[in-house]
Structure formats: structure tokens, C-alpha cells
Amino acid sequence: MSERKSTCPNCEITAKARKANLVKNAEKAYGKAPADEYVELREKSKKDLYLNDTLSQISSVYLDETTGQLNLKFKCECSVCGFIRNYNKKINLLEDEC
Numbered sequence: 240m241s242e243r244k245s246t247c248p249n250c251e252i253t254a255k256a257r258k259a260n261l262v263k264n265a266e267k268a269y270g271k272a273p274a275d276e277y278v279e280l281r282e283k284s285k286k287d288l289y290l291n292d293t294l295s296q297i298s299s300v301y302l303d304e305t306t307g308q309l310n311l312k313f314k315c316e317c318s319v320c321g322f323i324r325n326y327n328k329k330i331n332l333l334e335d336e337c
């Protein structure tokens with residue numbers, strides 16, 4: 240078993256959409272909103288995206304010598320958005336060619 244943490248792809252999509260929305264709001268406010276409000280919106284939209292490593296991953300790869308099958312297991316779960324994936328795959332090395 241191997242464990243690691245990384246950025247969640249689902250949180251990344253959400254963060255990019257939020258940033259795109261902030262940019263759009265700043266553009267809409269140009270020439271309409273009071274200057275200080277526009278500046279504030281523009282500053283917010285310029286902030287870099289920063290995502291914590293909230294995706295926990297557990298994986299294992301091993302060859303079952305009694306069956307000749309390669310076992311691939313992968314599970315990940317995000318502690319922020321609840322994104323979860325779980326894969327279990329067995330590959331028969333004698334029948335499957337690359």
C-alpha cells in the first residue's frame with residue numbers, strides 16, 4: 240500500500256470556475272461600479288489559485304503468484320468536496336498484452 244496526498248481535480252475545477260466568475264464580475268463592473276469597488280473586484284480576480292493537498296490516495300500494485308493476476312487498487316477521497324473514486328482491477332498477465 241502506498242499513500243500520498245495531492246490536489247483534488249474536482250476542487251481545481253471549482254476553484255477555476257470561481258476565479259473565472261471573479262474576472263467576469265470585475266469586467267462587468269468596469270465603468271459602472273464606483274472606482275474603489277471596481278479596484279477591489281479587480282484585485283480579488285487577480286489572486287492566484289492556491290489549492291491544498293486535500294486528496295488522499297491509497298494504491299497498491301502486486302502480482303498474485305497463485306493466479307498469475309496483476310492486482311491494481313486505487314482509492315482517493317477529498318476531505319473538502321467529498322470527491323471519491325475507487326478502482327479494483329485484475330489483469331491476467333498471460334492473456335493481456337501491452
Ligand SMILES: [Zn+2]
Pocket residue numbers: 247248249250251293317318319320321322
Ligand atoms: Zn475536492
